[in-house]
Amino acid sequence: MVGFRNKIRGMGQSAGEFLIIGGLVFFVTIVILVMAGAPPLAALYHILKGSLGSWTKIAQALTAWIPLTLCAAGLLYSFRVGLWNIGVEGQVVAGAIAATAVMKLGVTFEIPSMIILFSFVAAFFAGSLWAGLAGLLKTRGGVNEIFGGLGLNFVAHGLTLWLIFGPWKRAGVASMSGTEPFPELLWLSGFLSNRLSPSGIVLATAALLVAGWVLARTRFGLSLKAVGSNPRAAYLHGLKPDRCFIYAMAMAGGTAGLAGAFQVAGVYHRLIPIISSNYGYLALLVVMLSGYRVGVVPAIAFFFACLNVGSIQLPMMLQLDSSLSGIIQGTMVLVTLLAHGWKSKRYKV
């Protein structure tokens, strides 16, 4: 009974917190827009219209939501074990490369859906391998996962460029526009003139549900939490921290790899130089803002997806610099983290 009452009070608290943070974010955003010389209300209107104004726009926002949510679902594992998986970008790229490789090999194969499925499986393994490397660097090499991950990001991006301009270049012309597009049979099908893929939405939702279930309901999930809390104590209680680090990274990387496969199979239909669209980095922010709560992730991811898609309108409609949306997103995260920081500081004193 007491527990229940506390729960209710806790919910009230977090709702209040959400309102305060939301208000603060809104206020700071307005200040930035004013400083950039933009009419704030008009700018907000265009962002809203650009992301939710029509079915096509909503489809675009959802198409950004899918990889963002996949990355975020993956990051839930690595955050739970206490690791900063900055390398999520590289893991998306590794997944995209693996998916492209499968598509290229399977062009002549008779059942295209099998090829698509197989490309996602390959992407999962490539992503986990890439993340596992960062994990091994940490546990065996003593390299902090942030630096290891960052280094591997550069390697993955370099690898993409090399493939696009080298072995996988288009016949005749190698260009920044990427590799030869796949035949349409190998595209992830979708509606609204092929913009929105239902299988993508199902995949992202499933990844989130799996992460939620694994972390909350399995022994593995509890082990990750224990190691994330206190690796030394976890070891004394019979857990193997190093193994947990690597498994968590592998799960994170695998899920992020699926985002890469989606970018290839569902969005660009080829490998392009910035195949990740920086969704990995953005997902780090999404998960931090969510307070590592699975239930909140899809909403925040959708919010960021809308902001991302909607702010494309700003340069067109209001002649604002396109980097403004990045500034707004960054500021939001800072403000939220600041609010969390203040809160925990106040509780500590």
Added chain:
Amino acid sequence: MRITLHDIHKHYGKVRANDGISIEINSGTIHGILGENGAGKSTLMKVLAGYVTLTSGRILIDGEPAVFAGPFDAARLGIGMLYQDPLDFPPFSILENFMMEAGHGLTSKKDEHRQKLLRISDHFGFSLNPDSIVQNLTVGERQQLELVRLLARGVDVLILDEPTTGISAHQKQTLFEALRKLREQEKTILLVSHKLEDVEALCDKVTVLRKGKVAGEADKPFAAPRLLEWMFGGMPPSPPCTQITDASSRIVLKMEGISAPGGRAGVSLTDFKIGRGEIAALTGLEGSGQELFLRVAAGIKKPLQGRIWINEKEMTGQDHHSFKSEGVTFLPAARLEEGLMPGLTIAEHFAINFGKGMKLSFKQAEGLAVDGISRFKIVGEPHTKAESLSGGNQQRLLLALLPSNPRLLLLEHPTRGLDVDSVRWVWEKLLGFAERGAGILFSTVELDEVFRAADRVLVFFNGALMKDARCCDTAPNEVVQAIAGKI
């Protein structure tokens, strides 16, 4: 300067780190503050250096009340502290470090400072090359730099925190010479230590702290057993000899020729055995090897040499998890830092230790937790997080998480920081484990606990097993002698 501490109290929540300490420290003397870990030494030092604010009490300097709002105030009054870990900038040179505090004016006056540095350094017989980079120096040299820097600032009161840890014998001699010179200059010197030999060699007067209180005070020459008695508590009577079962036939832990590095002196011993149901207390000055010994026996610390058997099975080179599956359990002294997992609930702790299968069963975990809570009288609920439990309840939880029939229990300071009731209760449980056949090894700094709880006492000194005897055959003052390294 004469410093008077009057009824100093510093409480952290329920913990009384300093509980009414009154000391008079005269100028021109070297005053020792002696005590084991947790006796309140560091708190007292921080009080004097202005780092912590008092709960109550007064500090008088030359009879005048002094109030420190922060370290700056103490420094302004001429109080300087030499920390165990030097407060220097490792990538910089000695000269640059030396100049760090004296940085006034536009020009750096490098040559002037160089002269000053060399003058002070020569005066005390230190060999500091102004251009050496600090990170290449030994701890002793860094300490000399730190001392020179404090003296250049013009300190009148010098507080030294365990200054002989990690320095060579020669450096120690040089340091002691320097301190004697400073005494002649009428400086006030406070030497904080848990090493008897340092205090005996250097101090004119010593105050022994125990459990946040002054346990005793003595002038030179000191009677070592007396000081140790104050440090480790009063002399309990030896227990009567009881017939313990012949342990030799049922050995749970056997070690041969173990040597392991670490701590102050490492640890090395030739032969060791402990049988089923035997309870042995490990004692000695902090860092004499007993901590390392427990970790070697648990398979946490790998020895450089030697062989280990658990239940007659050779375990040399295996990790802690293999030891664990043979029934070895280790409970660390730092309960929240190393023992428990903050953020996890009591039920989750049970699930990790006893649960089976891939899927978590909350019902099962909760059932285990409810059972443990009632059997071990933990004040808490299954969903209470480990960090919200009091120290005593954290220890109860750790005991509740033990397997029901451990073969060998290794405990670091199992009752440190617990209230009287919890102490009694913890020992009741531990005796229960021993009766069911577990061998128990525990470290302690309480003589009273050694003789009340153990059948056997192991005294460590300087990394070696100085004494290994049955409690009933040993007088407490013999144990005290062994702690001081004298047989």
